[in-house]
Amino acid sequence: xxxxxxxxxxxxxxxxxxxxxxxxxxxxxxxxxxxxxxxxxxxxxxxxxxxxxxxxxxxxxxxxxxxxxxxxxxxxxxxxxxxxxxxxxxxxxxxxxxxxxxxxxxxxxxxxxxxxxxxxxxxxxxxxxxxxxxxxxxxxxxxxxxxxxxxxxxxxxxxxxxxxxxxxxxxxxxxxxxxxxxxxxxxxxxxxxxxxxxxxxxxxxxxxxxxxxxxxxxxxxxxxxxxxxxxxxxxxxxxxxxxxxxxxxxxxxxxxxxxxxxxxxxxxxxxxxxxxxxxxxxxxxxxxxxxxxxxxxxxxxxxxxxxxxxxxxxxxxxxxxxxxxxxxxxxxxxxxxxxxxxxxxxxxxxxxxxxxxxxxxxxxxxxxxxxxxxxxxxxxxxxxxxxxxxxxxxxxxxxxxxxxxxxxxxxxxxxxxxxxxxxxxxxxxxxxxxxxxxxxx
Numbered sequence: 001x002x003x004x005x006x007x008x009x010x011x012x013x014x015x016x017x018x019x020x021x022x023x024x025x026x027x028x029x030x031x032x033x034x035x036x037x038x039x040x041x042x043x044x045x046x047x048x049x050x051x052x053x054x055x056x057x058x059x060x061x062x063x064x065x066x067x068x069x070x071x072x073x074x075x076x077x078x079x080x081x082x083x084x085x086x087x088x089x090x091x092x093x094x095x096x097x098x099x100x101x102x103x104x105x106x107x108x109x110x111x112x113x114x115x116x117x118x119x120x121x122x123x124x125x126x127x128x129x130x131x132x133x134x135x136x137x138x139x140x141x142x143x144x145x146x147x148x149x150x151x152x153x154x155x156x157x158x159x160x161x162x163x164x165x166x167x168x169x170x171x172x173x174x175x176x177x178x179x180x181x182x183x184x185x186x187x188x189x190x191x192x193x194x195x196x197x198x199x200x201x202x203x204x205x206x207x208x209x210x211x212x213x214x215x216x217x218x219x220x221x222x223x224x225x226x227x228x229x230x231x232x233x234x235x236x237x238x239x240x241x242x243x244x245x246x247x248x249x250x251x252x253x254x255x256x257x258x259x260x261x262x263x264x265x266x267x268x269x270x271x272x273x274x275x276x277x278x279x280x281x282x283x284x285x286x287x288x289x290x291x292x293x294x295x296x297x298x299x300x301x302x303x304x305x306x307x308x309x310x311x312x313x314x315x316x317x318x319x320x321x322x323x324x325x326x327x328x329x330x331x332x333x334x335x336x337x338x339x340x341x342x343x344x345x346x347x348x349x350x351x352x353x354x355x356x357x358x359x360x361x362x363x364x365x366x367x368x369x370x371x372x373x374x375x376x377x378x379x380x381x382x383x384x385x386x387x388x389x390x391x392x393x394x395x396x397x398x399x400x401x402x403x404x405x406x407x408x409x410x411x412x413x414x415x416x417x418x419x420x421x422x423x424x425x426x427x428x429x430x431x432x433x434x435x436x437x438x439x440x441x
Contacts, residue, residue, distance in 0.1 A: 053410035054082045055403065056100035058091045059111045061136070074183075074198065074397050074404075081407035090114060097122075101410045102132035104163060107153030123157040132420060134161040134171065134406070135428055142305035142437040154429035161423060162432070163402055166309045167338075167390070170423040171409075173402035174309075176316025177391035178340055182208040184321045188290055201393040212380050215294045215323035216373060222275050223247060223255025223366045224327070225293055226300040227318060231262040233304030239329065239348070239355060240266045240300060247359050255366060257296075293322035297366045298346070303330035307437040311336065319345070325376045327362065339390055341379040 084100070086092035091113060097103065103126060106112040113123060127133050135154065141147050153159075161170040182204045187194040189211070199207075224247060226240055243256050244267045254271035263270075275295055293299055299322070301314035309331060319326035320340070328336060329348040336345060351358040365372040391397060398404050412419050425431045 053101045058105045140305035140307040181320035222296040224298040225296040229260040236302040290322045301326035
């Protein structure tokens with residue numbers, strides 16, 4: 001009986017200890033009281049107006065950010081804004097949140113605000129203090145596990161601003177751009193020179209012409225390549241399997257090489273002349289992949305989802321950085337033509353569902369480099385700028401690309417200029433989740 005009482009006493013003591021730690025540590029670090037963040041209700045309070053605006057990212061996303069070496073360098077050639085990441089496993093401290101002008105958040109518990117933080121009203125207090133709360137997402141809304149988490153996050157917290165791949169985001173942050181693909185090609189070839197200086201648009205375009213010349217000087221020896229590690233997306237798998245069966249060289253040899261986790265599913269038997277460099281192949285290792293991809297005539301840039309403006313690194317880094325023509329499936333051709341010259345890619349919809357017709361069309365170019373370059377790369381030698389294509393210049397990036405636009409908006413606010421309110425969404429959840437995707441199946 002005595003032992004039982006002692007046992008219960010220890011359990012009670014441990015509970016009290018955990019309660020003390022939980023209340024004092026978590027409440028201090030991850031909730032922001034109205035006294036610590038507001039001078040008065042709904043009144044905006046900034047830190048020292050002479051300091052640089054501060055952008056706080058709740059936690060580092062996977063692989064940081066797409067094109068981060070481009071975004072962070074070319075957004076702020078004069079170091080106009082400060083970017084900081086949450087400094088603990090739970091996210092930012094209260095001091096980080098207090099001194100931030102904008103907070104960028106992923107709606108996933110490992111990378112965004114926890115249920116604890118949201119339940120205690122931290123985000124609401126931050127928003128009322130005048131800080132910009134920004135929803136960040138690079139995945140499509142097609143898959144349920146994302147959509148449900150996003151819906152809960154966006155409905156529980158009034159998040160007014162967005163940073164996604166869509167052009168109608170508050171702060172558009174696409175997976176890539178034509179100009180950033182050219183920059184990545186330069187960075188891949190001259191890493192030290194890239195780090196030392198900020199290139200002009202003319203310098204980048206001039207380099208890219210020589211880059212394409214070098215690609216053709218080495219030569220195209222392979223047919224088509226597909227890098228795919230997400231085996232979901234019904235139609236994509238069907239088309240790749242069709243290509244594996246029918247896309248051949250004139251002598252009947254298989255002309256498609258599939259890499260990634262889905263290789264065995266979509267291509268059980270590999271080609272006899274396969275270029276194999278699997279040690280360096282990965283979805284995120286664009287620099288390592290580029291040399292391999294550049295040996296192919298075509299890259300199958302098929303998206304796993306058909307969602308509004310969802311065009312991933314398959315189109316930008318895999319194709320344009322490498323000097324290889326993308327064959328695309330996803331959004332309509334008109335959407336792709338807003339971000340790249342229409343003659344620089346092949347769209348599956350151009351063949352009205354006739355996959356055999358698409359295969360036959362592509363086959364006439366493999367082994368015929370002269371006709372291939374004339375058909376798909378004439379835009380590289382054209383000095384005129386197609387104004388219909390977005391982000392054609394360094395200036396375009398600095399003016400409207402993701403963190404660049406956010407930095408500019410924050411600077412305007414500090415200087416008493418308006419502009420942030422027009423970037424708000426009336427209903428972020430409806431804008432992001434409602435009827436933005438179609439099923440391929």
